[in-house]
Each structure stands twice: as structure tokens, then as C-alpha cells.
Amino acid sequence: MIPAGNVDTRFVEEGFINLDPIQAAGRLTPEAMKAVISWGDGYSVCDHCHKPFRLDYVNNPPVADFHEEAAKWLNMDSVMLTPGARRAFQVVTGTLVGKGEPVVMTGMGHYTAYLSVEVVDGIVREIKPTPDHHITAEETANAIEDSIREVGTPKLVFVDAVDFMYGNMHEVKEIAKVAHQYDIPVLYNGVYTVGVLPVDGKKLGVDFIVGSGHKSMAAPAPSGLLAVNEEYADSITRTTKIQGNVTGRKFGIKQVGILGCSLMGDPVVGLIASFPTVKERVNHFDEELANHKIVTDALMSIEGTKVASEYPRRHTLTRMDTTESFNVTAQTHKKRGFFLSSGLAKRGITGIMPGVTKQWKFNTYGLTRPQAEYLADAFLDIAEENNLAIH
Amino acid sequence: MEDRKQQMSQKSIDAVFAGLYAFTDIRGLLRKSAPQHILTPEEKEQILTAGNTIRTAIADIERDLI
Ligand SMILES: Cc1ncc(COP(=O)(O)O)c(C=O)c1O
Numbered sequence: 001m002i003p004a005g006n007v008d009t010r011f012v013e014e015g016f017i018n019l020d021p022i023q024a025a026g027r028l029t030p031e032a033m034k035a036v037i038s039w040g041d042g043y044s045v046c047d048h049c050h051k052p053f054r055l056d057y058v059n060n061p062p063v064a065d066f067h068e069e070a071a072k073w074l075n076m077d078s079v080m081l082t083p084g085a086r087r088a089f090q091v092v093t094g095t096l097v098g099k100g101e102p103v104v105m106t107g108m109g110h111y112t113a114y115l116s117v118e119v120v121d122g123i124v125r126e127i128k129p130t131p132d133h134h135i136t137a138e139e140t141a142n143a144i145e146d147s148i149r150e151v152g153t154p155k156l157v158f159v160d161a162v163d164f165m166y167g168n169m170h171e172v173k174e175i176a177k178v179a180h181q182y183d184i185p186v187l188y189n190g191v192y193t194v195g196v197l198p199v200d201g202k203k204l205g206v207d208f209i210v211g212s213g214h215k216s217m218a219a220p221a222p223s224g225l226l227a228v229n230e231e232y233a234d235s236i237t238r239t240t241k242i243q244g245n246v247t248g249r250k251f252g253i254k255q256v257g258i259l260g261c262s263l264m265g266d267p268v269v270g271l272i273a274s275f276p277t278v279k280e281r282v283n284h285f286d287e288e289l290a291n292h293k294i295v296t297d298a299l300m301s302i303e304g305t306k307v308a309s310e311y312p313r314r315h316t317l318t319r320m321d322t323t324e325s326f327n328v329t330a331q332t333h334k335k336r337g338f339f340l341s342s343g344l345a346k347r348g349i350t351g352i353m354p355g356v357t358k359q360w361k362f363n364t365y366g367l368t369r370p371q372a373e374y375l376a377d378a379f380l381d382i383a384e385e386n387n388l389a390i391h
Numbered sequence: 392m393e394d395r396k397q398q399m400s401q402k403s404i405d406a407v408f409a410g411l412y413a414f415t416d417i418r419g420l421l422r423k424s425a426p427q428h429i430l431t432p433e434e435k436e437q438i439l440t441a442g443n444t445i446r447t448a449i450a451d452i453e454r455d456l457i
Pocket of ligand 1: 022083084085086087109110112113160162163164189191211212213214215223224
């Protein structure tokens with residue numbers, strides 16, 4: 001393989017079907033791959049940065065337009081770009097949450113959500129997941145009540161639209177309704193939805209929408225966005241007032257929450273270049289689910305195999321339970337649990353955690369129909385090769 | 392003289408990006424068809440189109456810069 005200077009060339013996507021749950025919807029579009037070729041130099045997007053010297057005012061590349069269009073697309077009032085979803089969480093907690101103040105969040109949340117509370121010295125109050133791994137409005141109300149009683153009124157309710165553990169969809173609209181009854185703003189974590197399926201902030205009734213460019217908007221890392229409704233726009237996008245005590249220096253209208261200009265070079269240009277495709281692709285999520293079903297149907301036809309996520313599937317990230325099938329094989333196979341990932345690798349498939357045969361996750365987002373069919377056949381092939389019954 | 396020089400280099404620059412973008416189109420097709428890389432008739436046509444663009448780009452660069 002030809003190296004790129006002192007790093008290897010990565011050809012995972014060119015050579016394999018990649019099922020890695022976090023990588024599927026962040027693969028670049030050809031448009032983004034082209035854009036990053038020419039805009040890769042450090043501060044490239046600053047070529048045409050004129051007064052008032054702020055990223056969201058830059059017209060070439062069309063960063064300003066992107067801000068406007070992305071807000072419209074999500075049916076929110078304004079958008080701020082961030083280096084990943086986690087920095088968007090931090091902008092919100094940094095604005096709303098003070099030391100010792102509680103944030104209610106899902107017990108199935110990502111570690112970055114917890115850390116975004118920790119970084120402002122806040123307190124996490126978890127919403128208890130149901131036994132079938134859902135976050136409900138009822139349990140949210142319980143968590144809010146408990147918080148009020150024990151540590152104070154929460155400053156924020158933080159909920160994942162689709163969680164990373166099971167790819168289950170949660171009742172955000174109902175949760176938002178409950179939180180608003182207590183006057184608590186709601187953050188919709190859309191890292192697995194924004195750029196993947198249609199998201200409408202006003203319909204959901206949420207105050208903040210967070211998206212991840214590198215997870216779900218076919219953009220380079222780190223990229224993401226924070227969409228805000230009118231009520232919180234001023235505080236989230238507040239501009240600097242600080243002044244040097246000796247020099248008297250001031251810093252124009254730089255935004256404090258994200259420390260001025262947030263996203264430069266390839267991340268922002270890739271995000272913008274993929275946007276037309278991303279806007280279109282969310283309207284075809286049913287086709288993604290149909291492809292996904294081809295694979296889950298094949299897997300479930302292997303005796304003992306179950307879907308551990310909610311079923312029928314509403315997302316292409318799924319947790320499988322093969323304790324009673326592939327894991328039985330692993331007990332006696334000479335490669336132990338690695339037989340599955342190595343059997344897949346032999347067939348040009350990657351992205352499933354090597355060695356794991358009890359519960360494992362995969363994501364088929366972005367596969368073509370022939371790729372989905374090939375993948376389904378590959379699982380059946382491996383099952384057959386290992387004498388597992390297929391129905 | 393100065394103008395002519397600028398025009399010539401612009402042509403090469405355009406050709407470099409046209410070539411890189413055409414290679415990127417091929418890269419996209421490799422991704423869509425991984426791991427078997429069995430292409431449909433339209434995809435094969437796209438490979439031919441990209442190849443023509445790349446050949447033209449190389450010819451333009453050689454004519455301009457050498
Ligand atoms: C549910 C969830 N939220 C947030 C993140 C962090 O996203 P980012 O990498 O864009 O900061 C992840 C990453 O895996 C995630 O799964």
C-alpha cells in the first residue's frame with residue numbers, strides 16, 4: 001500500500017463494507033472529499049474573512065449561508081458550528097449550568113454528555129432507563145421531581161434522540177413537554193439523527209439541537225452544530241465584553257461560548273460540501289431501513305440469534321444478541337470469539353468489534369442494496385460454515 | 392509576458408484539480424461497490440469518463456509546464 005508521507009493510506013472504505021456503528025454516516029460524500037483536497041490548509045477559510053471577522057460571516061466558502069440554511073433545515077432559529085457534538089454540549093452547559101446545579105440526562109447517554117456537566121462543576125441526575133432500554137417522559141418527570149427535592153431545579157434536560165447503546169428511539173417530544181411544564185429547557189442530542197433522518201425542532205418542541213458532522217453529516221472530524229431556538233439564541237451566541245486591563249483591548253463580536261471562530265479548514269468545508277446530499281438523503285431513510293432489514297432478517301434466521309435493540313428497527317444502528325448462536329460456536333472454535341470478525345474480514349467486511357460474540361453492534365447506514373444483500377449472505381455463510389441451523 | 396505566465400499556470404492548476412476530482416469520483420465508485428467492486432454498466436461508463444478527464448488533465452499539465 002502506498003503511504004501518505006509517514007502515515008499509512010487508509011483504505012477501509014474503499015476495500016471493505018464497514019459496519020462500525022460510529023463511522024457509518026460520517027463517511028464523506030465525493031463532494032466533501034473533493035472540497036477537502038483543496039481546503040486542507042490550516043486557516044484556509046480565512047482567505048475571505050472581512051470585518052467583523054467572524055466565521056459565520058464568511059461568504060466564500062459559503063459559511064454564512066450554511067448557518068442560515070442549516071437553521072431552516074432543522075426548523076430552529078439559529079445555528080452555531082462546533083468542533084463535534086461534545087463542544088456543543090459544552091456551549092450549552094457553559095451557558096446554562098452553574099457550579100452545583102443539576103442537569104437531568106438519560107442514563108443511556110454518552111460519556112461526553114456527562115463530562116459537559118462535569119466541566120462546569122454541575123451535577124448529573126440520571127433518567128432511569130426502562131427494562132427495554134427506553135427513556136420515557138414518565139421517568140423524566142420522576143428524575144426532575146427527585147432533583148427538585150434533593151438538589152434543586154434542573155437547569156437542563158438532556159436527551160438522546162437515538163442512543164448509542166441500542167440505537168433505540170426515545171420519546172423526545174413527550175419528554176420536552178414534561179420538561180417545559182417545569183420551565184426547563186431541553187437539549188436534543190441528534191448525533192445519530194441529524195443528517196440521517198428528518199429532524200424538526202419546532203415539531204419536537206426542543207430548545208437545542210446538537211448534531212455531529214463527523215458522525216452523521218458526512219463531514220470530517222471534528223465538526224458539529226448547535227441549533228438554538230429564539231429564546232436562548234442571545235445567551236448562547238453572546239459576544240465578548242472582556243477588556244484587557246493594561247492595553248484596553250477588546251475583541252469585537254467574537255462569540256464567547258465557543259471561544260470565537262469554531263470550525264475552520266476541512267471540517268467546515270467538508271460539512272458544507274456534503275450538505276446538499278445530506279439534506280436530500282434524510283428523505284430516504286426508509287430505504288436505509290429496508291436495507292438494514294435485509295441484514296437483520298438474515299441474522300435472525302440463524303437459530304438462537306436475537307435483536308437486542310427495540311424491534312422492529314427504527315434505526316440502522318442495532319445491537320444483536322448472538323449468545324445462543326455465534327457465541328456457542330466461539331466456545332469450541334480454534335479462533336475462539338475471533339472467528340466471527342475474521343470470517344467477516346475474509347469476506348471484505350469490517351467494523352464489528354473483534355472477539356465479541358455475545359452482544360455486538362453494527363450500522364448499515366449508507367450501504368447500497370447489493371452491499372446489504374452481500375452482507376446478509378456473508379452472515380449466513382459464516383453460520384453455515386460453523387454448522388449453525390438456519391430457518 | 393506576466394499575463395501569459397499567469398494564464399498558463401492557471402491551466403495547470405485547473406488540470407490538477409480536475410484530475411484529482413476525477414480520481415475522487417473513481418474512489419467514490421470503489422466505496423459504493425466494496426468489497427467486490429462489481430460495477431454496473433453506468434458505473435463502468437463513469438470510470439471511462441473519469442479516465443478521459445484524467446488523461447486530458449495530464450496532457451494539459453505536460454503541455455503547460457514542460
Ligand atoms: C450519543 C452520543 N453523543 C455524543 C457523542 C459525541 O459526539 P462527537 O464526537 O461529535 O463529539 C457520541 C459519540 O460517539 C455519542 O454516541
